[in-house]
Amino acid sequence: MTKTRIIIITLTLILLSGCSLLPKEKDETLGWSAQKFYTEASFAMSDHDYETAIKYFEGLESRYPFGRYAMQAQLDVAYAYYKDGNHEAAIAAADRFIRLHPRNPHVDYAYYLKGIVNFNRNLSFITRFIPTDTSQRDPGSTIDSFNDFAELVRRFPESQYADDARKRMFYLRNNLASHEVHVARYYMKRGAYLAAANRCVTVIEKYQRTPAVKEALEIMIEAYDKLGLEELSTDAKRVLAANIQNGSLDVVDRDYEEEKSLGQAVWDYFELDKN
Known part of the structure; x- marks a missing residue:
């Protein structure tokens, strides 16, 4: 063995032994x-320190995987993720709780939480302070939220x-109907009249009793x-007139309405959402 190689091996052993002597981070x-x-x-949750709460909830389950505390932590961590803004992790945690504990007396909350997460996931920091028409956004989360709430009501009607x-669900249904109308308007502006009419047919068939x-x-x-389709136009006019006459268009589902702030009122007055 050459002298150089002996020196290299010696230095390597010294470095490795030195690393083992470094103080390890204390586990609190x-x-x-x-x-x-x-x-x-x-305590961390009450202080809005959701990152720490998540660490403790997950640490609890890791160290004590069985028992009531672990089970409760699996549910609470889903809410902690939601409050921390990690929507995907919140839904994954809720789904995991549902899968592991389908008969738990609090499993209805897991379904409800999934609906709430999807209900709010399109609301960014800016849109919480600058009111916009939520029906103009991508309806994916709206559909997911509606389905989550529908599953809760179907499985646990007395929850x-x-x-x-x-x-x-009533509110989301109105939003989905409005989204179809926005798309129909978009098609009308671009001369895609048949596509616009088909969107409107969807509203009439799927979202009756909505504004x-x-x-x-x-x-x-x-x-x-x-399109020059006089017969279809006449039929549509007849339906519209009949519904106006019997007041059907005035009876809509309005059980859930978002609280309108002063900012929203001003926004609506100046029609700032209009193109």
Whole structure:
């Protein structure tokens, strides 16, 4: 063995032994009981320190995977992720709880939480302070939220969360109908009259008793007129007139409405959402 190689090996051994002597990061949770983990996580939640709460909830389950504290932590961590703005992790945690504990008395909350996460996931920091028409956004999360709440109501009709879920479903249904009307308007501006009419047909068939039906019929009439489809236009006019006469278009589902702030009122007055 050459002298150079001996020196290299010696230095390597010294470095490795030195690394082993470095102080390791102290684990503050060493020796904590399951109750201690849960209590500290709850304190962190009350202080809005969601990142720490998540760490403690997950640490609890990792160290004490069985028992009531671990089970509760699996549910609470989903809410902590939601409050921390990690929507995908929140839904994944709720789905995991549902899969592991389908008969748990609190599983209805997991379904409800999924609906709430999807209900709010399109609301960015800016849109919370600058009011916009939520029906103009991508409807993907709206559909997911509606389906989550529908699943809750179907499985647990007597749940304490079912009534609120139904009200939110009415609101989401109105939003989905309005989205179809926005798309129909878009097609009308670009001369795609048949596509616009088909969107309006969707509103009338799938979203009856919503505020969007009247506008859908009006757009449909205009689209058929542009296409020279007089018979279809006449039929649409007849339906619109009949519904106006019997007041059907005035009876809509309005069980859930977002609280309108002063900013929203000003926004609506100046029609700032209009193109």
